[in-house]
Every structure is written in C-alpha cells, then in structure tokens.
Amino acid sequence: xxxxxxxxxxxxxxxxxxxxxxxxxxxxxxxxxxxxxxxxxxxxxxxxxxxxxxxxxxxxxxxxxxxxxxxxxxxxxxxxxxxxxxxxxxxxxxxxxxxxxxxxxxxxxxxxxxxxxxxxxxxxxxxxxxxxxxxxxxxxxxxxxxxxxx
Numbered sequence: 001x002x003x004x005x006x007x008x009x010x011x012x013x014x015x016x017x018x019x020x021x022x023x024x025x026x027x028x029x030x031x032x033x034x035x036x037x038x039x040x041x042x043x044x045x046x047x048x049x050x051x052x053x054x055x056x057x058x059x060x061x062x063x064x065x066x067x068x069x070x071x072x073x074x075x076x077x078x079x080x081x082x083x084x085x086x087x088x089x090x091x092x093x094x095x096x097x098x099x100x101x102x103x104x105x106x107x108x109x110x111x112x113x114x115x116x117x118x119x120x121x122x123x124x125x126x127x128x129x130x131x132x133x134x135x136x137x138x139x140x141x142x143x144x145x146x147x148x149x150x
Contacts (some may be wrong), residue, residue: 002090004097005061007048014057015039015050018082025083042078047102051094058082059091061098071109073100074143096147103143 002064005013016035023030030038042062043050063077079098081091102108 001053003052004049004094007043007050007062011041011045011060012036012039013061015080018057018060019080021083021087022041022080028030033116033147045076047074047077047098048104049094049098049101051090053085053090058085059094061094063098063102065102065106065108072107074108099143100147103147105109108143 006099013036016039018033019038020032020035034105045062045064047063047065050057058101059079059081061077061079063074065072068077079091079095081094085091099108
C-alpha cells in the first residue's frame, strides 16, 4: 500500500540514498555524504513529502513557497523517484499530489524554473503540460490548469 507522509530528519539516510541513485543513474556523480547534505537543506522547505511503498521510501518531494505579487509560487523544488519506480508513472501521481497540496494549503498558483532543451528532465516536464520558449527554457505552469487535467 502506498502512503504519502511528511518527510522527517530520521529519513535523511534513506532519502539521500534515493537521491544519489536517481541522479547518478542519469549523468551526475553524487556521493552519499553530499546527498545527505542536500537532504538536510531540503528538509527546511515548507513542502516535504515522502512516499512509502511496502515500508520502503520510493519517492520524495521538497519545495518552498513564497509570495509573488498577488499569489504564492512554488520555488526551489526537487522531486526524486527511486530508479526502480521511474518507469511506472508513480512519480506523476505523486507530483500532482504535491501540487494539489501546495495549491490547497499554501495558496500556490504558479511554478516556474529554467532548464535546457537537451536536458533529460525537459522531456519529462513537457509531458506534465509545462510550456516553453525557443532556446533557454522557462518552464512554468498554472497549478489550477494542471489539476483540472489530472
């Protein structure tokens, strides 16, 4: 049974191992120590969830929310899925869960970030209805619109 619960300091080691495996599977080179430092930083965020499947953490999501003009936006976010579960779309449902939480509980309206078109994450986020420009990508979404499509 899948459970989505708040991530805590006691999860640092398990979350760091997933972080290291997920990013090293793509192209980066993370050590366990550096991954743990990243998790400690991420645990200070307003949104901090983990997904547990059969007593094992398989996914986590951290994000801050800050005021921006007349609404709030999600900033400095990170979503990591254990590589064993990346192809079964569990991450998509969990991503929408986190957006729904931010929208309903923290009044977040938009999220945007920059990436490059040759980045592996670009293809992943295009499937989530982000939109882009020509060369340097400002990917953004209106959370309400995304939640309507979910």
